[in-house]
Amino acid sequence: MRLIKQLLSFTSAGLLAVSLFAASAAARDAKIIKKVGDGVATVTLANGSQVPVTEGMTIPENATIETKAGVELYVEATPGVIATIKADSKVKVEQPKAFLNLDAVLDLQQGNIVSQIDPKAKAKYGVRTPKGVAAARGTVYTVSVNGNNYSVATFSGSVVVTPISATGALGTPVQVGSGTVQVDGAAPVTLANAPASVNVADIAAAAVSAVAVVAQTAAAAVAAAAPGTVTQAQTDAVAASTALMTATVSTVVTTAAAQGTGSTLLATVANAAAVAAPSQAAAIVQTTVAASVAASNAAAAVAAAPTATTAQKEAATTAAAAVNATATAVTQAAVQGVTQAAASAAAATSSTPTNASVSASAAANSTLTSAATAAAIKSITAAVVTEAAKSTTATTVTATSLTATASTAAVVGASAGAAQGATAAAVKSGVSVATAAAAANTGASAGAVTGTATAIASGSLATTTNATAAASAGAAAGANAAAAAATAPGTAAPVVVPVVVPVVPTAPVVPVAPVTPVTPIDPSINVSRSGP
Numbered sequence: 001m002r003l004i005k006q007l008l009s010f011t012s013a014g015l016l017a018v019s020l021f022a023a024s025a026a027a028r029d030a031k032i033i034k035k036v037g038d039g040v041a042t043v044t045l046a047n048g049s050q051v052p053v054t055e056g057m058t059i060p061e062n063a064t065i066e067t068k069a070g071v072e073l074y075v076e077a078t079p080g081v082i083a084t085i086k087a088d089s090k091v092k093v094e095q096p097k098a099f100l101n102l103d104a105v106l107d108l109q110q111g112n113i114v115s116q117i118d119p120k121a122k123a124k125y126g127v128r129t130p131k132g133v134a135a136a137r138g139t140v141y142t143v144s145v146n147g148n149n150y151s152v153a154t155f156s157g158s159v160v161v162t163p164i165s166a167t168g169a170l171g172t173p174v175q176v177g178s179g180t181v182q183v184d185g186a187a188p189v190t191l192a193n194a195p196a197s198v199n200v201a202d203i204a205a206a207a208v209s210a211v212a213v214v215a216q217t218a219a220a221a222v223a224a225a226a227p228g229t230v231t232q233a234q235t236d237a238v239a240a241s242t243a244l245m246t247a248t249v250s251t252v253v254t255t256a257a258a259q260g261t262g263s264t265l266l267a268t269v270a271n272a273a274a275v276a277a278p279s280q281a282a283a284i285v286q287t288t289v290a291a292s293v294a295a296s297n298a299a300a301a302v303a304a305a306p307t308a309t310t311a312q313k314e315a316a317t318t319a320a321a322a323v324n325a326t327a328t329a330v331t332q333a334a335v336q337g338v339t340q341a342a343a344s345a346a347a348a349t350s351s352t353p354t355n356a357s358v359s360a361s362a363a364a365n366s367t368l369t370s371a372a373t374a375a376a377i378k379s380i381t382a383a384v385v386t387e388a389a390k391s392t393t394a395t396t397v398t399a400t401s402l403t404a405t406a407s408t409a410a411v412v413g414a415s416a417g418a419a420q421g422a423t424a425a426a427v428k429s430g431v432s433v434a435t436a437a438a439a440a441n442t443g444a445s446a447g448a449v450t451g452t453a454t455a456i457a458s459g460s461l462a463t464t465t466n467a468t469a470a471a472s473a474g475a476a477a478g479a480n481a482a483a484a485a486a487t488a489p490g491t492a493a494p495v496v497v498p499v500v501v502p503v504v505p506t507a508p509v510v511p512v513a514p515v516t517p518v519t520p521i522d523p524s525i526n527v528s529r530s531g532p
Helices: 010-019 200-224 232-259 262-276 278-304 311-346 354-364 370-390 398-430 434-456 467-485
Strands: 030-037 041-044 050-052 065-069 071-078 083-085 089-094 104-119 125-129 132-136 138-148 149-156 156-163 172-177 180-183
Touching: 041 132, 050 065, 065 071, 071 104, 083 200, 083 311, 089 434, 104 132, 104 200, 125 138, 132 138, 132 149, 132 278, 138 200, 138 232, 149 156, 149 172, 149 200, 149 232, 200 232, 200 262, 200 278, 232 262, 232 278, 232 311, 262 278, 262 311, 278 370, 278 434, 311 354, 354 434, 398 434
Parallel strands: 104 125
Antiparallel strands: 030 071, 041 050, 041 065, 065 089, 071 083, 083 104, 089 104, 104 138, 125 132, 132 156, 138 149, 149 180, 156 172
């Protein structure tokens, strides 16, 4: 994923923090709050003229926003509503019809939108699909459109989908509650039972990543403000975005348990969100584990009752085991995401006019410093241990065991990110992407090995076994993804494909996590790609 590598500018961060859940003078016009990524995004006005998207620009009614690969936009659709328009999408800012009784409507003609609405704003907002309008107040939901097909998935609150015929006749409204999805006008079903046409991992990763980015930006604005200058709007924005993120993550945890995908789905989501919003990684992981612990404790309470059935007792045992698996999986995924994002962003800003400098850049940026690695691992593992301790059942989650697996994940993330970033820089310079990818692979592998040795010597990494192999695998994954994504010199910056280390149970006393061949995440599962 290349999108999050564009570091948030102070201006865009401030715009998003102030605009999120705050009043606006132009209630009917949309506003581009933040553009993330190097891809092309344009606005076509009602008169047919087309202009490039810029942060802070106002989008009048009847104008159409288009995003190409490698870019996503955060748009204030109306006060209290932030819509994330994912890559490869086409959205028209519609003039709301009186009979809809809405303040703002985004007509999603193709692609994906993640909408998050402050419950306190009482905003009346909807997204038009080919067959109706999905409207909500105080929620997080995704809408995907592909031709005449669409889906509406809700992660917090509820959405009301009102069918509208070709003649404009309104049908019977259908409520899509939290944790459910409606596909092509059919009756809503739980996300766990979604039809094959709905990629639950995609839409879950898109939803959590979007709310995490908003939460990160809101928190950053408060942290950067001078003492005594933080406004009530900024404080409210932090509280609202954090609440929406917590609710969204909780829904994903419940879905994973019901779907039977467990830690696999949760790791995918945690990785995507950590890459998109590194400073929120610990909070995302903590919320995920907290939801898993709550489910386990509830199951244990039921199983303890005198009337508990065999099935209920077995469910409690399964839920308890899920806490351990979830804690390990999301820790690995989040640490990898954070280190990958940092290494990729650093390498992508380098000037790399030759293949030799591509290799050097990758090597330099994948050399893990003990301080950076220790900080990422410490904050995330501490959050997990804190929540796991609240479990009423015995867990094997300890700082020692988590650090062991997380350290290997950090190596993979740093090497993959450095390879991707260096390759992206080479593409911008016109260097052959195929040879640049190979050079980045070589450089990142060497750099990761060197950095690993340094970190081990300083005590930052708890395990040495297979660290070199993990670094090589991570670098190869990043380089191969880059080569596959770009077809010719000078093409758009390729997309990062996160690589999640397989979950390997680790004994608390022996901090060694054997790493089997690294399995890359499905390339479609990426916060900054096309989304759901």
